[in-house]
Amino acid sequence: MKEQVWKLVDEVKDFVVEARHRIHENPELGFREFETTEFIKKELEAAGIEMVPLQIETGVLGIIKGTAEWKGPGKPPVAALRADIDALPIEETTGAPYSSKNKGIMHACGHDGHTAILLATAKVLQKIRGSFAGTVKLFFQPAEETLYGAEKMIQCGILDDPKVDFVAALHGGVEIPVGSVGVYPGPFMASGDIFKVKFVGKGTHGAYPHRGSDALAAAAQSVISLQMILAREIEANDRAVLSVCQIHGGSAFNIVPQEVEIAGTVRCFSPDVRQKISERLESICTHIAASYRCEAICDYTFGIPPVINDPAETDRVAAAAFEVLGEEKVIRLANPMMGSEDFAYFLQNVPRGTIFRLGVGREIPVSLHNPNFDFPDEALPLGVAVFTRYILDVLAPEGAKFQA
Numbered sequence: 001m002k003e004q005v006w007k008l009v010d011e012v013k014d015f016v017v018e019a020r021h022r023i024h025e026n027p028e029l030g031f032r033e034f035e036t037t038e039f040i041k042k043e044l045e046a047a048g049i050e051m052v053p054l055q056i057e058t059g060v061l062g063i064i065k066g067t068a069e070w071k072g073p074g075k076p077p078v079a080a081l082r083a084d085i086d087a088l089p090i091e092e093t094t095g096a097p098y099s100s101k102n103k104g105i106m107h108a109c110g111h112d113g114h115t116a117i118l119l120a121t122a123k124v125l126q127k128i129r130g131s132f133a134g135t136v137k138l139f140f141q142p143a144e145e146t147l148y149g150a151e152k153m154i155q156c157g158i159l160d161d162p163k164v165d166f167v168a169a170l171h172g173g174v175e176i177p178v179g180s181v182g183v184y185p186g187p188f189m190a191s192g193d194i195f196k197v198k199f200v201g202k203g204t205h206g207a208y209p210h211r212g213s214d215a216l217a218a219a220a221q222s223v224i225s226l227q228m229i230l231a232r233e234i235e236a237n238d239r240a241v242l243s244v245c246q247i248h249g250g251s252a253f254n255i256v257p258q259e260v261e262i263a264g265t266v267r268c269f270s271p272d273v274r275q276k277i278s279e280r281l282e283s284i285c286t287h288i289a290a291s292y293r294c295e296a297i298c299d300y301t302f303g304i305p306p307v308i309n310d311p312a313e314t315d316r317v318a319a320a321a322f323e324v325l326g327e328e329k330v331i332r333l334a335n336p337m338m339g340s341e342d343f344a345y346f347l348q349n350v351p352r353g354t355i356f357r358l359g360v361g362r363e364i365p366v367s368l369h370n371p372n373f374d375f376p377d378e379a380l381p382l383g384v385a386v387f388t389r390y391i392l393d394v395l396a397p398e399g400a401k402f403q404a
Contacts, residue, residue, distance in 0.1 A: 022039065080159075086146075117170070154349060169354075172359075181357060182356060194263070197298050281300065320386050
């Protein structure tokens with residue numbers, strides 16, 4: 001099977017590189033991926049792949065129906081693969097010949113690679129649809145960076161008619177060398193919440209602070225005190241992060257501001273911890289503000305849920321990677337990640353699913369969301385190979401003849 005898969009991947013090697021360069025050169029922000037959407041549609045149409053219209057302007061749903069006889073129990077399953085297609089508001093500095101043509105926008109998170117891999121996988125699966133039963137759905141998802149794209153696509157009904165049984169995705173991982181993949185069962189990526197707190201006091205001259213109530217002092221004290229939630233109120237084994245990332249207030253060096261606003265993010269895995277942090281954040285800010293004769297207006301938004309990988313499906317991806325890449329290339333990751341991913345919504349709504357890390361780490365590391373990041377072309381065929389082998393494992397009936 002390994003040799004047959006790689007023979008198929010070799011046939012799309014040039015395409016997957018060319019497609020990535022084309023997408024990288026024309027990056028678009030979330031829900032504005034109009035050219036990218038048209039490019040995807042053009043390539044799927046050229047391959048004879050069915051597409052289903054969506055009630056949103058960007059993003060694509062492709063359908064490939066296997067024609068082999070299903071020999072397993074019940075009805076043949078439906079499996080889905082997802083790639084995110086949006087870019088970031090970053091000015092590119094890679095100097096690559098296919099650098100971004102759109103000023104201030106670039107593919108700094110590898111979504112150009114994700115999209116090209118899924119396009120190439122689609123071409124492979126369409127060619128060998130006689131080797132598997134059931135249905136493959138292809139999710140080209142907009143606006144992952146806004147953390148709302150997955151939810152919007154799901155609201156369009158992409159998980160229904162027919163209902164999706166399995167879903168998988170990949171994301172480039174700079175912590176993993178090119179040529180390897182990383183897998184992690186269970187809670188893998190944290191939930192992502194947003195908080196804003198406005199401290200309202202009484203403005204006054206900087207020379208006479210006693211005549212006012214200092215919103216800036218209340219905000220500063222709160223920034224420090226909020227860290228005590230994690231240090232003294234959350235079980236040490238419960239991973240959580242609370243980061244204050246913005247503070248705004250003041251208009252001159254000699255005016256105590258009347259209003260100061262702080263904003264930040266909370267990341268964790270447990271629903272109970274998530275709830276407790278939100279409650280304690282409001283309580284601490286409110287009481288500190290009162291002690292400074294100020295008011296605290298708290299706005300806490302529960303964002304995307306944590307990514308919880310199904311253990312069995314994670315093992316299936318690991319087995320697929322083991323076969324096409326080799327045992328030494330499959331890394332069982334030691335720790336979950338505190339970053340967030342809206343793929344979590346797919347995992348909440350599909351019985352079994354997983355997301356894995358495709359190695360994009362180079363000898364000189366460049367982090368994601370960096371203006372010098374460029375998805376390595378040599379990693380692209382590996383993603384196609386793992387995706388292809390995974391789908392065959394899910395949908396190819398036992399003993400079916402492989403038709404390459």
